[in-house]
Amino acid sequence: MQRSTGAQEYNGEHMISVISDVKNILLVGVGGQGIVLAADVLSQVLVSAEYDVKMSEIHGMSQRGGSVNTMVRFGSKVFSPLIDKAKAEYILAFEQLEALRWSDYLKPGGVFIMNTQKIEPLPVLLGKARYPQNIDELIRGKGINLLAVDADSLAEEAGSKKAANIVLLGCLAALMPIDRGVWYAAIERRVPPKTVDINKRAFDIGYDLTSKPAFIV
Amino acid sequence: MKVLLSGNEAIAHGAYVAGVTMATGYPGTPSTEILETIVKYDEIEAAWAPNEKVALEVAIGASLAGSRALVTMKHVGLNVAADPLFTLAYTGVNGGLVIVSADDPGMHSSQNEQDNRNYAKAAKIPMLEPSDSQDAVLLIDEAFNISEIFDTPVILRTTTRVNHSKSLVEVDVERVRKEETYEKNPQKYVMIPAHAKSRREVVENRLNALSEFAEQFRGNRVEWGNRHIGFITSGVSYQYVKEAFPDASVLKLTMTYPLPRKLITDFIEQVEQAIVVEELDPFIEEQIKIWGLSVSGKRFIPAIGELNPDIIRGSLADKEDDALEESEALDIELPGRPPMLCPGCPHRGVLYTLNKLKLVVTGDIGCYTLGVLPPLEAMDTCICMGASIGNATGFQKATGRKDVVAVLGDSTFVHSGITPLIDAVYNRGFTTVIILDNRTTAMTGRQDHPGTGKTLKGYDGPPLDLEMIVRATGIQSVKVIDPYDLKVVKEAIKEETAKDEPSVIIFRRACLLVERPNTKPFMVTGACNGCKACVKLGCPAISWKEKRAQIDPEICSGCEVCVQVCKKDAVVEYAKVDRGAGI
Numbered sequence: 167m168q169r170s171t172g173a174q175e176y177n178g179e180h181m182i183s184v185i186s187d188v189k190n191i192l193l194v195g196v197g198g199q200g201i202v203l204a205a206d207v208l209s210q211v212l213v214s215a216e217y218d219v220k221m222s223e224i225h226g227m228s229q230r231g232g233s234v235n236t237m238v239r240f241g242s243k244v245f246s247p248l249i250d251k252a253k254a255e256y257i258l259a260f261e262q263l264e265a266l267r268w269s270d271y272l273k274p275g276g277v278f279i280m281n282t283q284k285i286e287p288l289p290v291l292l293g294k295a296r297y298p299q300n301i302d303e304l305i306r307g308k309g310i311n312l313l314a315v316d317a318d319s320l321a322e323e324a325g326s327k328k329a330a331n332i333v334l335l336g337c338l339a340a341l342m343p344i345d346r347g348v349w350y351a352a353i354e355r356r357v358p359p360k361t362v363d364i365n366k367r368a369f370d371i372g373y374d375l376t377s378k379p380a381f382i383v
Numbered sequence: 384m385k386v387l388l389s390g391n392e393a394i395a396h397g398a399y400v401a402g403v404t405m406a407t408g409y410p411g412t413p414s415t416e417i418l419e420t421i422v423k424y425d426e427i428e429a430a431w432a433p434n435e436k437v438a439l440e441v442a443i444g445a446s447l448a449g450s451r452a453l454v455t456m457k458h459v460g461l462n463v464a465a466d467p468l469f470t471l472a473y474t475g476v477n478g479g480l481v482i483v484s485a486d487d488p489g490m491h492s493s494q495n496e497q498d499n500r501n502y503a504k505a506a507k508i509p510m511l512e513p514s515d516s517q518d519a520v521l522l523i524d525e526a527f528n529i530s531e532i533f534d535t536p537v538i539l540r541t542t543t544r545v546n547h548s549k550s551l552v553e554v555d556v557e558r559v560r561k562e563e564t565y566e567k568n569p570q571k572y573v574m575i576p577a578h579a580k581s582r583r584e585v586v587e588n589r590l591n592a593l594s595e596f597a598e599q600f601r602g603n604r605v606e607w608g609n610r611h612i613g614f615i616t617s618g619v620s621y622q623y624v625k626e627a628f629p630d631a632s633v634l635k636l637t638m639t640y641p642l643p644r645k646l647i648t649d650f651i652e653q654v655e656q657a658i659v660v661e662e663l664d665p666f667i668e669e670q671i672k673i674w675g676l677s678v679s680g681k682r683f684i685p686a687i688g689e690l691n692p693d694i695i696r697g698s699l700a701d702k703e704d705d706a707l708e709e710s711e712a713l714d715i716e717l718p719g720r721p722p723m724l725c726p727g728c729p730h731r732g733v734l735y736t737l738n739k740l741k742l743v744v745t746g747d748i749g750c751y752t753l754g755v756l757p758p759l760e761a762m763d764t765c766i767c768m769g770a771s772i773g774n775a776t777g778f779q780k781a782t783g784r785k786d787v788v789a790v791l792g793d794s795t796f797v798h799s800g801i802t803p804l805i806d807a808v809y810n811r812g813f814t815t816v817i818i819l820d821n822r823t824t825a826m827t828g829r830q831d832h833p834g835t836g837k838t839l840k841g842y843d844g845p846p847l848d849l850e851m852i853v854r855a856t857g858i859q860s861v862k863v864i865d866p867y868d869l870k871v872v873k874e875a876i877k878e879e880t881a882k883d884e885p886s887v888i889i890f891r892r893a894c895l896l897v898e899r900p901n902t903k904p905f906m907v908t909g910a911c912n913g914c915k916a917c918v919k920l921g922c923p924a925i926s927w928k929e930k931r932a933q934i935d936p937e938i939c940s941g942c943e944v945c946v947q948v949c950k951k952d953a954v955v956e957y958a959k960v961d962r963g964a965g966i
Binding site for chain 2: 222291292
């Protein structure tokens with residue numbers, strides 16, 4: 167696949183319009199859940215697969231337990247780093263309330279993977295607001311094909327609860343047309359050396375979960 | 384080789400390639416990672432300055448000596464550095480000098496949404512705007528060339544979505560080497576009125592020459608599509624326009640001051656309708672209208688907040704048959720997720736006490752500003768870096784009230800808290816200034832500063848002695864207190880606010896993200912009577928469940944602040960409780 171960036175097309179007199187082949191992946195959750203690391207691995211995999219890639223993330227206040235979203239877009243030519251509403255082919259939610267908050271971003275027929283972990287925001291901790299009940303049903307009620315995964319427990323099986331982000335990444339990876347080895351290589355490059363084995367195991371657990379025939383997209 | 388880089392990483396790489404030898408700045412989202420990336424290059428002297436004004440002044444010195452110098456800051460930082468900037472426009476440079484102004488449309492982490500493109504116009508200096516990371520690398524190089532050819536500082540203006548988005552960049556480029564020479568030239572560099580008057584004309588002539596250059600500049604280019612609508616755009620807005628209207632004609636401007644009049648005129652004449660798409664102010668639009676050309680922009684495109692392809696499509700929906708699909712809204716209201724002070728944050732106990740004592744708190748810029756939110760609600764003002772002390776002095780003098788305290792962090796105090804403290808003493812104020820000294824610049828990701836003594840390059844020098852600085856201003860009463868000890872915190876604040884003279888309390892304890900104390904998690908026992916005293920600390924580890932408090936041992940830091948507010952002794956060390964015994 168051809169890659170190019172806008173800045174190198176200074177001499178482009180006439181742009182021929184083509185139907186965009188760009189795909190969108192939205193990763194949402196709470197600061198501290200390893201979303202940026204997961205998005206880094208994902209983006210690196212997409213770069214290795216020769217796609218043009220853009221990734222947008224918001225730092226700053228989100229470092230203090232705020233809502234975090236990372237947008238990854240890939241295809242033969244990507245312009246905007248942002249995903250528009252109802253345009254994400256995949257949503258990877260690391261936390262239930264954030265899953266619900268961002269569910270409008272899924273494209274009809276898209277894939278929605280949600281970690282069942284709940285992290286209560288300040289208004290709920292203070293008893294001033296209620297954490298929504300039955301979030302999985304609320305999301306499914308919108309006609310969304312939701313895969314709810316207890317990634318924290320699965321990560322513990324792999325050796326560390328901290329690898330929940332990589333379990334979820336494994337779930338996503340099995341649904342994408344990229345070899346497992348490319349993912350392994352990206353994980354090896356990005357995670358701390360001591361945790362490579364745990365993270366690869368976590369990745370496999372997620373991967374095997376969604377590559378089963380029971381989960382057909 | 385192509386690699387995925389954020390805009391900030393790309394700027395750092397571009398600066399290395401451009402032969403920069405001096406890089407200075409003050410941390411500020413979304414600019415911080417530029418210097419944090421540049422520090423890895425041994426050939427570049429990279430440094431955090433105490434504030435943006437000093438950063439620019441150091442860079443000016445390096446430039447006059449013949450080096451290429453880069454200065455980085457967030458948009459409001461340029462307000463602080465504006466004083467040297469406007470006169471630097473007169474002196475010009477020797478080695479190239481580029482100022483990165485990282486604006487924050489949408490105010491993801493800023494106190495205002497100012498559009499710093501106006502600074503280029505006001506200071507009469509050229510400005511470039513990248514659209515993505517590859518642009519950033521190319522434009523940094525262009526910026527240094529323009530700076531040296533036209534003898535001018537150059538602003539590279541970015542926005543959050545450029546700084547923090549990653550895209551592919553070609554990185555195999557060799558570093559430029561530059562000979563450094565300095566020749567004494569007071570007519571050019573000593574801005575006494577007589578010299579400044581002659582430089583004033585140089586500035587105007589330079590602007591004319593730059594306008595000519597803008598016509599030929601390869602970064603300003605037309606991408607022809609259908610001629611029904613022609614978009615004039617720059618920065619990340621270019622990407623949104625290409626996404627929303629892939630078939631339209633686009634004039635992409637990367638040099639947005641001064642603007643290329645002929646290029647723009649020709650473009651407008653060749654399309655049926657020209658629309659400027661720009662975030663924030665109608666900066667480009669106004670200039671085009673001054674030339675008497677027919678163009679629209681803010682009539683459709685919002686002037687507040689960030690843009691995105693959906694907003695642009697929606698704004699122009701009447702023009703194109705491309706109505707927005709409205710997605711189904713949720714029928715339940717979701718609780719928000721505001722950022723919070725971390726478990727064990729040393730600021731928490733002080734903010735809690737300020738709230739309890741019902742004091743007027745003039746606040747400042749830093750993590751502690753989160754103390755404005757419930758349940759702490761311990762902040763009355765937040766204007767800009769260092770404003771807390773002057774605000775407190777003014778409030779007190781206007782009202783005669785003693786129950787006013789200024790609250791600011793250690794890095795903020797060094798940035799711009801010292802001069803207002805001098806004012807408080809000199810002008811016979813009686814304010815109590817609280818310095819929350821957590822030994823770092825926490826909010827922007829834990830950068831060192833003069834108070835820690837450690838430099839960006841890792842040199843461990845003598846830390847600035849805050850107590851001595853405070854005493855040197857004439858303050859008689861300086862206390863240094865551990866903010867974890869609530870009783871002492873409360874006594875100190877009560878004692879100092881009662882005085883008829885200005886005083887300073889330094890609450891000193893390192894940010895937990897810098898230095899983790901060897902403490903154990905706590906838990907709530909059955910002795911809890913549900914009084915909610917601990918819940919009112921707003922600690923992420925404490926929650927309110929079935930009319931009782933709970934502590935999450937996985938995130939509890941063991942700071943013991945909640946232990947001190949519990950009247951029932953219901954908070955105990957997790958490891959010491961035999962949980963099998965059914966408490």
